[in-house]
Amino acid sequence: MKVAVVGAGAIGAYVGAALHRAGAEVHLIARGPHLEAMRRDGVRVLSPRGDFTARPAATDDPSDVGPVDYVFLGLKANSYAMSGPLVHPLMHQDTAVVAAQNGIPWWYFHGLDGPYTGRRLDSVDPGGSVSAALPPERAVGCVVYAATELEAPGVVRHLEGTRFSIGEPDRSVSARCLDFSEAMVAGGLKCPVEPDLRNDIWIKLLGNISFNPISALARATMGQICRHRDARALVESMMRETLDVAAAVGCRPGMSVERRIAGAERVGDHKTSTLQDLEKGKPLELDVLLAAVVELAELAGTPVPTLRAVHALADLLATTSSAPAGSAP
Incomplete structure (x- = not known):
């Protein structure tokens, strides 16, 4: 090979x-x-x-x-x-x-x-x-x-x-x-072949779509987000809307919001990859995490007000963080 x-x-x-x-x-x-x-x-x-x-x-x-x-x-x-x-x-x-x-x-x-x-x-x-x-x-x-x-x-x-x-x-x-x-x-790794990998995609996305943009906007770790009452509620809302979109396009991953947040909480004070990219001045990988789900929601006619609001702020952050100070986005 x-x-x-x-x-x-x-x-x-x-x-x-x-x-x-x-x-x-x-x-x-x-x-x-x-x-x-x-x-x-x-x-x-x-x-x-x-x-x-x-x-x-x-x-x-x-x-x-x-x-x-x-x-x-x-x-x-x-x-x-x-x-x-x-x-x-x-x-x-x-x-x-x-x-x-x-x-x-x-x-x-x-x-x-x-x-x-x-x-x-x-x-x-x-x-x-x-x-x-x-x-x-x-x-x-x-x-x-x-x-x-x-x-x-x-x-x-x-x-x-x-x-x-x-x-x-x-x-x-x-x-x-x-x-x-x-x-x-x-080579010592686990590599299951999944008949429908889309379930795994949505389960992992539940965390990425919420914690990643919030961590960049607030400069906060996953643990800090989980411990902040209103930020945690925001994560819950984003995850529930994401599950609605997944169902609308034909996928129902077997993962509850509560279980997904509990898993993230166990990770503790970890910086998401989006926050790390922001701190290093790298482009933010938000289109596949957030913009794509908003587009899927439009396609399926699913209301996602929380995802839309966070997407607007995260997109503004991505634009301004890569532009010279004072320039128009």
């Missing part, structure tokens, strides 16, 4: 190191000091499950790698539309793209029977730009339940979780999913 990891940051390098340890031919696509460190010293994984070092190939030029069986996308979803030059040199006729993203994926209605079959969501696939770079028929969905961070260039700190749920958009249990799952498990 030949795998290229495009965007070999904390999650991507962790997956690449695990697959390399399982015997796959792995190529990490990265840049800057992180790339140089991986070329020199390999990927060092520091984990409560045991530290290890893997030495997969690493490059900044995918044309050096050539066609692969799987592309594992470790990029943020807001980079997908521009990923074509990185991904296309890696493709052969049957290459699968395992997209490890939060939120609503660009392939959401691909292969899904019902009134919205093949519908494109402009918030996650503007003008079809993502589908042009990453054809939906190549997509294998992936919901990440692992937490990692780059402690230093070439050094991945694994904090918790080893589960990477994957699944086909058309709900089939395909050979390509089973083969990828087997390699991930051989």
